[in-house]
Amino acid sequence: MSTATKVWTRENGIIEKRDLWAAMRRGFRSRCPRCGEGKLFRAFLKTADQCSVCGQDFTGHQADDLPAYLVIIIMGHIVVPLALFIETNYSPPVALQLSIYLPLTLFGSLALLQPVKGAVVGLQWALRMHGFEETPADGIPPA
Numbered sequence: 001m002s003t004a005t006k007v008w009t010r011e012n013g014i015i016e017k018r019d020l021w022a023a024m025r026r027g028f029r030s031r032c033p034r035c036g037e038g039k040l041f042r043a044f045l046k047t048a049d050q051c052s053v054c055g056q057d058f059t060g061h062q063a064d065d066l067p068a069y070l071v072i073i074i075m076g077h078i079v080v081p082l083a084l085f086i087e088t089n090y091s092p093p094v095a096l097q098l099s100i101y102l103p104l105t106l107f108g109s110l111a112l113l114q115p116v117k118g119a120v121v122g123l124q125w126a127l128r129m130h131g132f133e134e135t136p137a138d139g140i141p142p143a
């Protein structure tokens with residue numbers, strides 16, 4: 001058995017850049033940001049412990065409340081201009097407007113929450129944020 005030691009040079013220490021947009025797209029589709037094949041979620045908003053295909057560990061991600069804030073911003077930019085446009089041009093009864101806007105906001109938010117959380121996890125993975133630092137599986141030892 002060889003006892004050759006590995007010499008770490010500057011070139012060896014350069015970390016491979018991860019594709020931010022590809023990782024966010026994969027996360028948005030609820031797929032592993034690393035391989036794009038394995039499932040990212042095991043429940044509606046619970047991430048899997050690891051990717052079933054490439055083994056990427058997801059336990060360290062810290063999306064916290066960012067997906068909810070982003071969904072509020074996105075839905076606010078859809079529903080509020082729509083409500084203003086309809087009110088200024090057609091002025092339908094308030095009950096009719098509420099019967100459209102409230103379910104639209106509720107179901108639109110629920111529909112966006114998982115994809116947006118996946119994109120946030122993909123962003124954190126691509127930027128090597130806390131929980132997604134280099135691991136020996138990446139071929140680079142942790143700092």
Ligand SMILES: [Zn+2]
Nearest residue numbers: 032035051054
């Ligand atoms: Zn994977």
